[in-house]
Amino acid sequence: MSGADVIGPDDRSPLRVEGLSLLTSRDILLDRLSFAVEPGEVLALSGAAGAGKTLLLRALSGLAPKGVTVLGDIHIQGRRILVTQDGALDPLRTIGAQFTELLAHQSGMDERTALRCAAEALERFQVPAAARRLALHPHELGEAMRWRAALALAMAAEPALLLADAPAAALDPTQRVRLLSDLAAWTREAGTALLLAGRPQPDPIQADPVPSGLADRRLILAQGRLEAPEEEPTPAPPPVEPAPSGPPILSVRDLRVAFPLGRSWRGAERWLTVVDGLSIALAEGETLALLGETGSGKSVLARAILRLVPPVGGQVSWLGTDLAAAPPEAMRRARGDLQILFPDPLAAFDPLMTIGAQFAETLESLRPSRSTAQSAAQSTADRAARLAEALEEVGLPAAVLDLHPGSLRPAEAARAGLARALLPEPRLLVCDEPAATLDGSERADFLALLQAIRRRRRLALLYATQDAAEGLGIARRALVLLLGRIVESADSVVLATGARHPYSRALIAAAGLDRPALHGDPPSPLRPPTGCPLRLRCPLAHDGCAQVPPTLDPVAPGHRVACHVAQDSAQEDGKAP
Amino acid sequence: MHGPAGTESRTDPHWRDGPWQKAGQRLTAHRPAAAGLTVLAALMLAVAAGLVAGGGPVGAALAAGHQSLSFTLLAGLGGAALGLLWAAAAVALGERAERAMMAPAAALTGLPLALALPLVGGLLGPQRGLAPMVMVAALIAAPAVAVIARDELRALLRREFLSAAQAAGIPNGRRLRRHILPNAVLPLAAAAWTALPRALMAESLASLLGLGLPAGVTGWGTAIGAAARAGDAVALAGPALLLALTLWALHGVGDGMRLAFATAFSTTAGGRR
Numbered sequence: 001m002s003g004a005d006v007i008g009p010d011d012r013s014p015l016r017v018e019g020l021s022l023l024t025s026r027d028i029l030l031d032r033l034s035f036a037v038e039p040g041e042v043l044a045l046s047g048a049a050g051a052g053k054t055l056l057l058r059a060l061s062g063l064a065p066k067g068v069t070v071l072g073d074i075h076i077q078g079r080r081i082l083v084t085q086d087g088a089l090d091p092l093r094t095i096g097a098q099f100t101e102l103l104a105h106q107s108g109m110d111e112r113t114a115l116r117c118a119a120e121a122l123e124r125f126q127v128p129a130a131a132r133r134l135a136l137h138p139h140e141l142g143e144a145m146r147w148r149a150a151l152a153l154a155m156a157a158e159p160a161l162l163l164a165d166a167p168a169a170a171l172d173p174t175q176r177v178r179l180l181s182d183l184a185a186w187t188r189e190a191g192t193a194l195l196l197a198g199r200p201q202p203d204p205i206q207a208d209p210v211p212s213g214l215a216d217r218r219l220i221l222a223q224g225r226l227e228a229p230e231e232e233p234t235p236a237p238p239p240v241e242p243a244p245s246g247p248p249i250l251s252v253r254d255l256r257v258a259f260p261l262g263r264s265w266r267g268a269e270r271w272l273t274v275v276d277g278l279s280i281a282l283a284e285g286e287t288l289a290l291l292g293e294t295g296s297g298k299s300v301l302a303r304a305i306l307r308l309v310p311p312v313g314g315q316v317s318w319l320g321t322d323l324a325a326a327p328p329e330a331m332r333r334a335r336g337d338l339q340i341l342f343p344d345p346l347a348a349f350d351p352l353m354t355i356g357a358q359f360a361e362t363l364e365s366l367r368p369s370r371s372t373a374q375s376a377a378q379s380t381a382d383r384a385a386r387l388a389e390a391l392e393e394v395g396l397p398a399a400v401l402d403l404h405p406g407s408l409r410p411a412e413a414a415r416a417g418l419a420r421a422l423l424p425e426p427r428l429l430v431c432d433e434p435a436a437t438l439d440g441s442e443r444a445d446f447l448a449l450l451q452a453i454r455r456r457r458r459l460a461l462l463y464a465t466q467d468a469a470e471g472l473g474i475a476r477r478a479l480v481l482l483l484g485r486i487v488e489s490a491d492s493v494v495l496a497t498g499a500r501h502p503y504s505r506a507l508i509a510a511a512g513l514d515r516p517a518l519h520g521d522p523p524s525p526l527r528p529p530t531g532c533p534l535r536l537r538c539p540l541a542h543d544g545c546a547q548v549p550p551t552l553d554p555v556a557p558g559h560r561v562a563c564h565v566a567q568d569s570a571q572e573d574g575k576a577p
Numbered sequence: 578m579h580g581p582a583g584t585e586s587r588t589d590p591h592w593r594d595g596p597w598q599k600a601g602q603r604l605t606a607h608r609p610a611a612a613g614l615t616v617l618a619a620l621m622l623a624v625a626a627g628l629v630a631g632g633g634p635v636g637a638a639l640a641a642g643h644q645s646l647s648f649t650l651l652a653g654l655g656g657a658a659l660g661l662l663w664a665a666a667a668v669a670l671g672e673r674a675e676r677a678m679m680a681p682a683a684a685l686t687g688l689p690l691a692l693a694l695p696l697v698g699g700l701l702g703p704q705r706g707l708a709p710m711v712m713v714a715a716l717i718a719a720p721a722v723a724v725i726a727r728d729e730l731r732a733l734l735r736r737e738f739l740s741a742a743q744a745a746g747i748p749n750g751r752r753l754r755r756h757i758l759p760n761a762v763l764p765l766a767a768a769a770w771t772a773l774p775r776a777l778m779a780e781s782l783a784s785l786l787g788l789g790l791p792a793g794v795t796g797w798g799t800a801i802g803a804a805a806r807a808g809d810a811v812a813l814a815g816p817a818l819l820l821a822l823t824l825w826a827l828h829g830v831g832d833g834m835r836l837a838f839a840t841a842f843s844t845t846a847g848g849r850r
């Protein structure tokens with residue numbers, strides 16, 4: 001953090017930038033940027049990875065890296081504070097000590113007053129028992145709490161300009177959006193100008209935060225220049241596809257996945273249950289989204305279906321065959337039908353083999369060429385043609401076959417991963433956050449490609465994601481998962497407008513950058529609360545929620561919810577004429 | 578469509594290089610590693626040349642280097658092999674065996690094992706042969722190698738491409754041969770390298786006390802010990818300097834290998850994060 005007092009000629013804006021350029025001896029990093037932020041305004045700064053957002057914030061706080069020449073004018077009125085991507089707090093001192101030092105240094109406050117101010121600052125972020133947390137060191141706080149402390153500390157300094165570089169990027173959407181809304185409300189009230197930079201990962205700030213009221217304006221940085229935010233076409237609602245009929249091809253019954261945690265001191269085996277008795281059925285060509293945040297079990301579920309993680313109970317059957325009991329040959333045939341996209345496509349390729357070699361290996365393993373009549377040379381030629389074709393389908397040149405994964409960029413790796421999954425001509429594609437490493441237009445392109453291919457090939461799709469908007473846009477039906485259990489299941493259209501479970505509502509609100517109504521932080525999966533797993537964060541919780549865990553019951557045709565309050569209100573709706 | 582089209586301009590001129598080349602580039606990009614490699618190569622040449630030319634205090638120091646380095650190489654290779662076997666067996670035998678096998682290794686790395694060599698040297702007495710000393714030095718170096726190698730193997734087994742191979746229906750044997758073993762080579766080499774400086778340390782310490790290399794074989798430690806007892810500063814400087822230089826180079830290369838190889842093959846090291 002750094003303070004500076006640069007007075008512009010009678011101008012009230014905390015920050016005014018005119019013709020700011022950042023140059024190295026070789027490159028122009030930022031090119032003639034001009035903008036201003038008014039007191040109490042929230043400005044979102046977005047742009048792809050490497051567009052120069054972090055650099056701009058550093059230059060604005062006077063911390064331009066060595067070897068970079070800064071041209072143009074930066075007028076700053078009052079104190080400015082930069083909160084870096086890691087939300088740096090001094091690891092060696094308690095939160096309270098850091099507040100006291102800052103406030104004493106700045107406004108000569110004595111310790112008691114300073115601690116009271118600090119507790120008030122933390123309470124603005126709904127930190128329960130704030131005064132007690134002041135005695136803790138940063139590493140004793142969870143990630144979310146550390147971010148609340150870092151931002152509260154920054155705001156306690158009463159800056160005129162707060163520069164926040166991708167704050168709390170690692171948090172789950174429901175926590176993060178809530179934190180950012182609280183921050184924006186506070187800066188507006190205090191008259192602080194807030195410059196909020198997004199991060200290159202899928203990020204709410206990257207999406208347009210203006211309509212939701214999180215930010216007042218939005219700047220887009222592309223190749224070192226500011227671009228006017230283009231009118232984003234409202235995404236066309238997904239074409240309503242007829243509900244696929246026919247018997248389920250995949251059926252999952254009471255699936256349980258748990259990992260042993262060793263023994264407790266009494267000698268009892270302890271288990272971490274990640275997927276807790278889930279049942280799913282999927283018909284030919286059907287699309288299903290699994291929505292949930294960290295610890296919801298969505299990605300373990302995806303892997304357990306393909307038997308990449310061994311389940312401890314329940315059944316997964318593919319076309320009527322129980323995969324657990326399937327002999328190796330049948331299992332291999334099933335693997336050809338069931339393919340998966342991994343969250344980090346680059347890491348899903350063996351770094352030592354070329355893409356072509358790995359494609360060939362997959363093909364040989366899952367669809368071995370049986371043609372003995374053909375000469376070997378011809379079948380090799382056939383194979384090569386087939387690999388090139390697979391790449392063409394995902395928009396990659398055949399030259400990629402000769403590259404090693406280390407030479408691919410994330411967008412290319414994602415497409416190569418898709419091409420590999422399509423090689424054995426699967427019937428079900430399981431996707432585990434397949435676009436997690438992509439941002440902006442690359443992400444949108446990849447998802448559009450995935451959709452187009454799915455339609456063309458009539459693939460069934462299981463799509464796990466924490467971004468509710470993305471999941472609901474892709475799949476016809478959706479399940480919301482919380483701590484390994486389904487809390488709501490409905491058609492996407494129904495869920496998008498009429499979700500009933502408080503957790504589904506929060507997830508959907510966060511995707512639209514509205515402040516989610518859940519308070520506090522998720523409970524540890526090692527000690528889930530009794531009764532309803534959401535109980536400690538739920539705004540509607542009542543005493544009954546602690547005693548009886550809600551069951552997943554229908555509230556309307558095709559719509560099931562596991563929540564006492566939602567079920568009661570649905571019943572009343574039903575009774576009312 | 579925005580072009581993820583394979584081959585457009587990239588700033589890195591080496592983007593097309595294979596993974597082995599890239600690992601090499603990362604190793605030599607690490608300054609201490611590059612310097613260490615140069616020093617070690619120069620030292621080998623000098624020792625070889627010194628054996629031929631001989632004579633004088635420099636020749637004597639280089640000749641002592643021959644003994645020290647040979648001992649280090651033998652004991653280091655032995656220790657590395659032992660440690661790698663230890664780790665591989667632990668990982669292969671399943672979780673319970675792994676815990677049982679790795680707990681003693683972890684405990685041993687916490688002890689000042691280097692002191693065991695002079696102890697054994699003293700017990701064996703002046704008539705001790707070279708072979709038992711090499712063996713003990715190897716045993717001293719092994720636990721640390723085992724601990725590092727086990728961590729590397731565990732990390733490797735968690736890598737996503739192994740799940741991808743499983744999803745592609747590749748049988749376990751083939752998965753081991755085609756995917757696990759090749760990817761284990763460099764991280765395990767980095768783990769094995771740590772045996773060399775340990776063996777040299779232990780040998781020099783023991784020889785300094787006169788309890789290391791058997792009588793008649795003069796290593797750097799022996800030479801330093803003799804010079805110190807005689808109060809001969811000039812004779813002390815040569816071997817002491819060479820020993821320090823060698824240890825520094827071994828550590829430098831070890832650090833470089835750890836940085837370049839241990840994370841090397843996770844492609845995520847290639848720029849993101």
Ligand code: SF4
Nearest residue numbers: 532535538545563564
């Ligand atoms: S059952 Fe109770 S605690 Fe759980 S979501 Fe419903 S209202 Fe909230």
